[in-house]
Amino acid sequence: xxxxxxxxxxxxxxxxxxxxxxxxxxxxxxxxxxxxxxxxxxxxxxxxxxxxxxxxxxxxxxxxxxxxxxxxxxxxxxxxxxxxxxxxxxxxxxxxxxxxxxxxxxxxxxxxxxxxxxxxxxxxxxxxxxxxxxxxxxxxxxxxxxxxxxxxxxxxxxxxxxxxxxxxxxxxxxxxxxxxxxxxxxxxxxxxxxxxxxxxxxxxxxxxxxxxxxxxxxxxxxxxxxxxxxxxxxxxxxxxxxxxxxxxxxxxxxxxxxxxxxxxxxxxxxxxxxxxxxxxxxxxxxxxxxxxxxxxxxxxxxxxxxxxxxxxxxxxxxxxxxxxxxxxxxxxxxxxxxxxxxxxxxxxxxxxxxxxxxxxxxxx
Amino acid sequence: xxxxxxxxxxxxxxxxxxxxxxxxxxxxxxxxxxxxxxxxxxxxxxxxxxxxxxxxxxxxxxxxxxxxxxxxxxxxxxxxxxxxxxxxxxxxxxxxxxxxxxxxxxxxxxxxxxxxxxxxxxxxxxxxxxxxxxxxxxxxxxxxxxxxxxxxxxxxxxxxxxxxxxxxxxxxxxxxxxxxxxxxxxxxxxxxxxxxxxxxxxxxxxxxxxxxxxxxxxxxxxxxxxxxxxxxxxxxxxxxxxxxxxxxxxxxxxxxxxxxxxxxxxxxxxxxxxxxxxxxxxxxxxxxxxxxxxxxxxxxxxxxxxxxxxxxxxxxxxxxxxxxxxxxxxxxxxxxxxxxxxxxxxxxxxxxxxxxxxxxxxxx
Numbered sequence: 130x131x132x133x134x135x136x137x138x139x140x141x142x143x144x145x146x147x148x149x150x151x152x153x154x155x156x157x158x159x160x161x162x163x164x165x166x167x168x169x170x171x172x173x174x175x176x177x178x179x180x181x182x183x184x185x186x187x188x189x190x191x192x193x194x195x196x197x198x199x200x201x202x203x204x205x206x207x208x209x210x211x212x213x214x215x216x217x218x219x220x221x222x223x224x225x226x227x228x229x230x231x232x233x234x235x236x237x238x239x240x241x242x243x244x245x246x247x248x249x250x251x252x253x254x255x256x257x258x259x260x261x262x263x264x265x266x267x268x269x270x271x272x273x274x275x276x277x278x279x280x281x282x283x284x285x286x287x288x289x290x291x292x293x294x295x296x297x298x299x300x301x302x303x304x305x306x307x308x309x310x311x312x313x314x315x316x317x318x319x320x321x322x323x324x325x326x327x328x329x330x331x332x333x334x335x336x337x338x339x340x341x342x343x344x345x346x347x348x349x350x351x352x353x354x355x356x357x358x359x360x361x362x363x364x365x366x367x368x369x370x371x372x373x374x375x376x377x378x379x380x381x382x383x384x385x386x387x388x389x390x391x392x393x394x395x396x397x398x399x400x401x402x403x404x405x406x407x408x409x410x411x412x413x414x415x416x417x418x419x420x421x422x423x424x425x426x427x428x429x430x431x432x433x434x435x436x437x438x439x440x441x442x443x444x445x446x447x448x449x450x451x452x453x454x455x456x457x458x459x460x461x462x463x464x465x466x467x468x469x470x471x472x473x474x475x476x477x478x479x480x481x482x483x484x485x486x487x488x489x490x491x492x493x
Numbered sequence: 494x495x496x497x498x499x500x501x502x503x504x505x506x507x508x509x510x511x512x513x514x515x516x517x518x519x520x521x522x523x524x525x526x527x528x529x530x531x532x533x534x535x536x537x538x539x540x541x542x543x544x545x546x547x548x549x550x551x552x553x554x555x556x557x558x559x560x561x562x563x564x565x566x567x568x569x570x571x572x573x574x575x576x577x578x579x580x581x582x583x584x585x586x587x588x589x590x591x592x593x594x595x596x597x598x599x600x601x602x603x604x605x606x607x608x609x610x611x612x613x614x615x616x617x618x619x620x621x622x623x624x625x626x627x628x629x630x631x632x633x634x635x636x637x638x639x640x641x642x643x644x645x646x647x648x649x650x651x652x653x654x655x656x657x658x659x660x661x662x663x664x665x666x667x668x669x670x671x672x673x674x675x676x677x678x679x680x681x682x683x684x685x686x687x688x689x690x691x692x693x694x695x696x697x698x699x700x701x702x703x704x705x706x707x708x709x710x711x712x713x714x715x716x717x718x719x720x721x722x723x724x725x726x727x728x729x730x731x732x733x734x735x736x737x738x739x740x741x742x743x744x745x746x747x748x749x750x751x752x753x754x755x756x757x758x759x760x761x762x763x764x765x766x767x768x769x770x771x772x773x774x775x776x777x778x779x780x781x782x783x784x785x786x787x788x789x790x791x792x793x794x795x796x797x798x799x800x801x802x803x804x805x806x807x808x809x810x811x812x813x814x815x816x817x818x819x820x821x822x823x824x825x826x827x828x829x830x831x832x833x834x835x836x837x838x839x840x841x842x843x844x845x846x847x848x849x850x851x852x853x854x855x856x857x
Binding site for chain 2: 137138139140141142173195196215216217218220221222223241242244245267271272273274275302389390391392393394398400402405406407409410411412432434435436437439451452463464467468469470490492493
């Protein structure tokens with residue numbers, strides 16, 4: 130873990146341990162191979178060309194992204210198989226951008242409404258490569274996605290609009306939870322709801338072959354045969370939420386925010402030059418405070434402003450000196466990455482590389 | 494208010510109403526003039542060259558910023574009087590950057606420790622213009638800043654290090670609260686703690702003349718003579734938190750996030766293409782949900798993911814159509830601005846300008 134930070138690091142900064150990163154990537158790739166899933170990692174968690182490359186080299190089929198902008202960013206750096214795992218709504222500008230993408234890479238797009246499918250069909254009609262769609266199914270997170278019985282009308286609209294209906298996908302957001310049973314239950318929901326939706330589409334005569342599921346928490350929880358594609362994101366770095374819900378250990382944390390102690394107002398309190406503009410303010414119900422400090426596991430970031438993190442220590446625990454550099458594991462990795470322009474790659478207390486966050490801010 | 498959005502806007506996007514913005518800026522400038530305060534607005538809330546210009550034209554003395562990077566960004570666009578309202582800790586790289594700034598603009602910097610003051614003195618020794626410092630005082634927010642009786646040793650260290658000790662400053666973070674009395678009490682705390690610290694420094698023979706206080710909530714709450722400089726930030730745009738605590742009305746909201754309805758899964762629920770990567774996840778204790786929707790004041794954003802906002806409506810309230818564009822007022826304006834590359838300036842449903850977020854991501 131990247132807690133041994135270089136001296137004289139300009140803070141705040143996001144620091145990656147490349148060895149932990151590579152081991153996280155290869156472990157997920159091997160597990161997917163062993164269990165027979167196609168792996169299509171979600172690149173929104175890292176947004177980095179170099180990390181996408183590592184995932185593809187380790188055997189990923191392609192990448193998942195959340196926006197047209199992320200797809201454009203990864204297409205620019207040479208990724209040629211992309212799934213926009215989102216029910217994209219196309220206005221004139223986005224329709225043009227999507228068509229340009231479809232001329233360039235193998236493209237899959239999420240759909241979850243008849244009108245959304247029709248707009249997509251109109252946008253990519255006659256594009257160089259046919260565009261595949263996956264119908265989004267709500268497996269229990271109550272976000273986007275249709276109930277299995279509605280998947281038919283969406284799939285039919287997509288097929289009528291000239292799109293290739295390749296399958297179904299879901300995000301099991303309700304699989305986040307302290308106990309492994311929550312994750313197992315969510316995995317069962319994924320299997321059941323995706324399976325029903327896929328059957329509805331097959332009954333319409335559609336050649337549905339992609340059944341694409343979740344997330345870092347539900348990865349590897351499925352029964353053989355039910356789901357055949359996996360889209361985890363956070364696993365490349367892990368974070369304080371994954372640590373809290375038990376899907377990773379401290380040794381699997383590949384990214385920390387490095388911060389300097391700028392104030393020691395009392396023996397049980399210190400302040401870091403790190404705030405919501407670097408860490409984000411995400412705070413899942415499972416974490417304590419605003420980040421996990423491996424050097425001060427009993428400490429808690431009780432206050433977070435834009436540029437200040439106030440840390441409280443239990444009585445008797447010795448805090449760091451003014452000017453020391455402290456590592457903080459973010460609660461949720463996706464937001465800090467999206468706030469940073471670059472990631473510092475550190476090995477043996479030396480910055481060995483700087484990776485630009487290729488798709489930072491690509492929100493449209 | 495910018496709820497009348499242009500057709501065909503590529504969402505998500507941050508949209509500014511320039512007329513509300515200018516009226517917010519001139520109202521604060523007039524109030525400061527009338528009450529005899531110097532106004533030094535905090536630019537971290539907007540990070541925009543154009544908005545800094547409007548503030549300076551309206552009579553601001555200079556700008557406050559939170560980081561050396563923000564100071565560099567505003568110096569580059571010609572602002573020549575900057576206060577880094579933060580107890581900057583200088584490593585070798587930051588020392589060099591600060592010295593370069595000191596050669597270029599009138600610079601004030603916050604200090605709150607003896608060692609911090611010494612490092613600052615070493616960094617700027619012999620710079621083209623003398624650097625002023627303000628000693629940070631904790632007026633009750635328990636973040637950074639010293640107690641008044643400790644201000645003397647910090648001030649003495651700064652003076653010994655060759656810096657000009659011009660005064661004291663504080664941030665009354667505890668002034669956020671539903672009722673006006675919380676704000677009044679915080680304003681009293683500011684006056685008392687700043688006054689005591691200034692007296693301690695004067696007793697050492699230092700020519701303390703700047704007594705610099707708060708924030709948008711405590712602005713205008715002080716007694717004459719106690720505080721003579723004001724550093725509000727959020728007032729340029731206001732946000733859902735300011736609306737909730739009553740420091741502004743709906744007519745004073747100058748920025749909204751524009752989002753498209755991408756899913757209508759049920760009559761009482763719709764989903765926007767807007768998430769924490771645009772809105773941030775800040776959620777003060779005073780707000781309901783993850784943002785305020787002027788077109789749906791009874792609606793509540795109950796779920797926020799990175800690219801999805803799930804809105805719930807009370808029974809009987811008619812929701813928007815799939816594909817409509819909806820305005821969302823962020824809970825806390827500073828985070829969304831820092832996440833955006835540009836702000837769209839909209840008048841009469843037309844995009845009349847695009848302002849680059851000059852200091853986006855300038856966190857070090």
